[in-house]
Amino acid sequence: MSNALFNFELVTPEKILMSDSVSSVSVSGVEGDMTVLANHSPIATSLRPGYVDINTNVKTERFFLTGGFIQITSDEVVVLAESASSEEDLNSEMIDNVIEKTKSLMENASDLQKCVLAKKLNDLTNIRNQL
């Protein structure tokens, strides 16, 4: 199956992890998972911890994100990830670290932030248990 392609970038604070023409991208947004195909309408959403599946017509790639943000405009799709790791590098120890950090953040957060962090913690724990 070959679909129309669009520009996709996966950017972490440290470097551009991927920049390619792809046919579909699946992310886990805070309001639910979604798959982006070409000519998607403009949308911006936060991402919860989870996997992002990228499908070019040649290959598929999967990364684990600890959270981030996706911005879809008419000409490109950009994922700003807090941190991303390929599936092989993923281990429960790493997620534990993130969980610890999130917990310590919660202590001083405002109510609205606490709400966001609690959701994040929940997602992280789920993924941790699935491993």
Place this chain on the structure above:
Amino acid sequence: MPNLKDLKNRIESVKSTRKITKAMQMVAAAKLRKAQEAAEQARPYADKMSLVMNKITSSDNVSSSSPLLTGNGNNNIHLIIIATSERGLCGAFNSSIVRLAKNHINKLKSEGFQFKILTIGKKGREQLKREFGENMIDHVDLSEVKKIAYENASTISDNIISMFLNNEFDVATIFYNQFESVISQVPQASQLIPIEINSEKTQNDNSISNFVYEPDEQEIIEDLLPKAIATKIFTALLENGASEQGARMSAMDNATRNAGDMIDKLTIQFNRSRQAAITNELIEIISGAEAL
């Protein structure tokens, strides 16, 4: 006039100093390349982040009550974050940051504001300890960190944000060196809280209006603001890292050249004294022979 042996020793010691500075220069050059690369690779994220922040904050639906964005209404206590290096021998790198920060502090002082200081990097702390020791609240030690990671920056920013939410300060500014080129690093101040967003670019961008936000702008902002601040700190640290190596490289280049000049001078002096000694001996021998 120093005797020949002393001169010889001095020449030797300057030569070994030159070797050391030359080696340090080359190490700095290699590290500079890496630091520059790191700074360049981090740029897309920072750019995209500020673009997204611009778009969201300029949309009409934001009531923008977040204190990180608008401040907490006060302007009394300033937090001065000073990022310097962990090691010395890098020319005026540290003192130029410290000087800029001191000017800023003195201005705040004369206007009657309170201030607190947080230092990143040992060298800045050492220079400020005597004068502002009682205002220093915290120090971040990065001496064990070989390569600055986003983690380092986000830890610092989480720390700062929680201090802010506890009303320990009202305005935060970070001081660091912006890397321009190997020979020029410009000390800079950048305001972290409330965060500065340059809204020039967004004006003529029509794609903003029809954006759909999930969940809503307010929640996204709450989520993004801490990241934006961490990104700012991260950028500052990386720029600082590249500047440090650049400054060290040119400082060591200077030192190597000076050592070379010194060796030339000492060698001339050495040759002259040797010639003088030989001439002296010859005169003695000749006058001795004439006396016979």
